[in-house]
Each structure stands twice: as structure tokens, then as C-alpha cells.
Amino acid sequence: MNNSETECLLMFNRVTNYNPSQKLEIYKKYRTFSKIFAQRSEIERTWKKPFKINGVILNTERLLKSIKTELDYLNSSGISIIPISAKGYPERLRYIYDPPLVLFANGNKELMLSKNIIALVGSRRSSNHSLSMAYTVAKELSEAGCIVASGLALGVDGYAHLGALDGGAGTIAILGNGIDVIYPGENAGIYQRIKKSGVIVSEFPLSTPPYKRNFPMRNRIISGIARGVVVVEASDRSGAMITASYGLDHGREVMAFPGRAGSRQYSGNNALLKEGAYLVEGASDILSVLGIDFDSKSKRGTLFYSGIERDILSIIGEEALTIEQIVDKLKCDVSSISSVLTRLEIQGHVIQYPGKTYRRILKYGE
Numbered sequence: 001m002n003n004s005e006t007e008c009l010l011m012f013n014r015v016t017n018y019n020p021s022q023k024l025e026i027y028k029k030y031r032t033f034s035k036i037f038a039q040r041s042e043i044e045r046t047w048k049k050p051f052k053i054n055g056v057i058l059n060t061e062r063l064l065k066s067i068k069t070e071l072d073y074l075n076s077s078g079i080s081i082i083p084i085s086a087k088g089y090p091e092r093l094r095y096i097y098d099p100p101l102v103l104f105a106n107g108n109k110e111l112m113l114s115k116n117i118i119a120l121v122g123s124r125r126s127s128n129h130s131l132s133m134a135y136t137v138a139k140e141l142s143e144a145g146c147i148v149a150s151g152l153a154l155g156v157d158g159y160a161h162l163g164a165l166d167g168g169a170g171t172i173a174i175l176g177n178g179i180d181v182i183y184p185g186e187n188a189g190i191y192q193r194i195k196k197s198g199v200i201v202s203e204f205p206l207s208t209p210p211y212k213r214n215f216p217m218r219n220r221i222i223s224g225i226a227r228g229v230v231v232v233e234a235s236d237r238s239g240a241m242i243t244a245s246y247g248l249d250h251g252r253e254v255m256a257f258p259g260r261a262g263s264r265q266y267s268g269n270n271a272l273l274k275e276g277a278y279l280v281e282g283a284s285d286i287l288s289v290l291g292i293d294f295d296s297k298s299k300r301g302t303l304f305y306s307g308i309e310r311d312i313l314s315i316i317g318e319e320a321l322t323i324e325q326i327v328d329k330l331k332c333d334v335s336s337i338s339s340v341l342t343r344l345e346i347q348g349h350v351i352q353y354p355g356k357t358y359r360r361i362l363k364y365g366e
């Protein structure tokens with residue numbers, strides 16, 4: 001794609017008063033983004049609305065200046081621009097009802113082309129049991145060679161990403177904001193790890209804030225890119241249920257962990273199971289539903305610590321330490337220490353006390 005075509009793509013992507021399905025219809029008719037702008041007047045007459053960005057009519061000449069700056073940033077940051085016509089665009093996603101016209105990818109974009117992508121989703125305020133389950137299941141799926149996709153939110157999403165990273169196969173984080181915006185801030189450490197060992201993906205223009213309306217759009221990509229959607233824990237009003245609903249619309253296999261009867265926390269899970277979703281209790285069940293072979297002896301039971309994990313465990317003893325004390329001793333950044341402590345806590349190696357102090361609860365051999 002030449003620069004002129006790329007610039008027109010980025011401009012059209014900024015238009016906010018046409019939804020994805022309308023943009024797709026226009027693109028299918030004109031076939032190139034430069035032609036869309038060449039025929040802009042005709043399109044606006046046909047649709048009876050001008051191109052607007054957040055209520056302001058798009059000024060091509062003025063916008064081009066910021067688009068050139070955006071292109072410079074994308075190129076210098078190693079962020080890939082993947083239009084819907086490109087070979088690198090995920091095939092499954094291309095055929096949903098309203099696929100995004102462009103994806104921005106930071107990291108290993110080849111992961112999006114993987115055959116076995118599994119979406120793991122759930123509530124931001126999930127129980128400790130569900131968070132531990134999200135981590136463990138994601139790790140085992142990753143060890144089986146599957147790629148876990150989720151939305152980088154607090155709760156289940158973050159734990160699923162951590163498990164997938166620790167499993168070694170990588171993970172896909174799909175954002176509801178610009179790819180250069182880290183949200184939520186608490187997951188900054190996970191974001192940086194995914195850039196190195198997975199891929200960050202967004203359809204939104206640079207610097208787009210995490211508007212509430214963006215997240216259902218984000219959820220259709222999580223479902224669209226995956227072979228199956230797994231709900232770990234969700235109430236009937238959770239955003240995870242939107243992803244599951246998209247999964248049904250997209251013809252994906254929808255699975256859910258069982259929850260306590262009458263529990264509001266699991267009302268979404270139980271509703272899905274009543275409607276015919278597959279009941280799963282672990283990674284092997286998920287793989288069985290999708291027909292993926294899994295050697296249960298592959299990596300389970302193998303205890304492996306990264307360098308920073310060993311360093312943290314070596315300084316945390318019976319006396320509880322704060323994150324600040326650990327950072328001071330190891331001379332590392334807070335976000336890295338925080339994400340590793342979260343992982344060690346999930347694995348049952350450290351315990352967190354009030355005031356965010358941490359104590360080691362097990363002894364390990366190398």
C-alpha cells in the first residue's frame with residue numbers, strides 16, 4: 001500500500017459517524033481508500049451525512065498533517081498497519097459481519113494468523129478462584145501450543161494474559177482504545193511483556209481514549225479472531241457476555257465454567273450453560289471441544305522461574321515486604337515487579353497482606 005493510500009485509510013478510520021458495517025459497505029463499493037476520498041461528495045450525498053470526526057466535519061487538508069505525524073510515529077514505534085485486504089489480516093476475522101477495516105499491531109503480528117486462537121474472558125471483579133483458574137487454564141492452553149486472546153482488562157483478562165505468557169506460546173491483547181494508550185494503568189507491566197512476547201492489537205486511531213462505547217466493538221474482535229470463546233466468570237451484565245454473544249453470532253464454540261447456583265457473579269456462566277454452551281472445567285475440556293490434541297505430560301508439573309522471580313523469592317522471607325522495598329532492593333521498575341508478584345501470588349508462592357505487603361509462603365528448590 002503506497003503512502004497516499006495509507007494516509008486515506010488512516011483518515012477514513014478516524015471518521016466516527018459511520019459505523020464499521022457502513023464503512024465496510026463503502027469500501028466494498030470503491031475498493032480503495034484513495035478512491036473513497038476521491039468520491040467523497042458522492043458518498044456523502046448517498047448516505048446523506050458528511051464525514052465527521054467527533055461531530056466536526058472532516059477537513060482533509062488539515063487532517064493530513066496529523067496523519068503524516070501519526071504515520072511517522074507508527075513507523076518509528078514498529079507498529080504495523082494491517083488493512084482488511086492484506087495477507088496478514090486474520091482470516092477468521094475478515095468474514096464476520098462487521099470486521100474492522102484496519103488493525104494496528106505491536107509485537108508478533110503472526111500470532112493473529114494462528115490456527116488455534118482461544119478467547120478467554122471474564123469479569124473485572126472476579127473471585128480469587130476464577131483468577132487462579134484463568135491463569136492456570138491459559139498457561140496450559142499456551143503449553144499445548146494455543147494462543148490465548150483477551151482484552152487486557154483488570155481481572156480475568158490480565159490473569160489470562162499472564163498465564164499465556166508463562167506458557168510460552170504468546171498471547172493477543174485486543175484493546176478498546178488507541179494502541180499507544182495503556183489502559184488500565186495497573187496492567188502496564190503486562191502490556192510491556194505482551195509487546196515483547198505476544199502482540200497488542202487495536203482498530204482505533206492513535207491516542208483514542210478508552211471510551212465506554214469502544215469495548216463492545218473490541219469484544220467482536222476478540223470473538224472474531226478466535227476458534228472458541230471461554231467465559232471464566234461473568235454476571236449476566238458483564239462485558240464478557242457480549243463477547244460470548246458475538247461468539248454465537250460468529251459461529252464459534254462457546255464454553256463456560258460452571259458457577260454456584262444462584263450466584264450473581266456466575267449468572268452469566270449459568271445462563272450460557274442453560275442455553276447450550278459447553279461446560280468446561282479445565283484446559284483439557286476446552287481442547288477436547290475444539291478437537292485439539294493435547295499431551296497432558298507435555299509441561300505440567302515443571303517448575304520454572306525466570307531470573308526476576310528467583311530474585312524476588314530470594315529476598316522475600318517471613319518478614320513481609322512492600323513493593324517499594326522490593327523495587328529498592330532489586331533496582332527494577334514498579335510495573336515489572338508488580339506483574340511478577342501477581343503471578344507468584346496466583347501460583348501460591350507468595351501471599352499479599354493489607355497495605356500491599358508480600359510474604360513468601362513456600363520454599364523452592366532450583
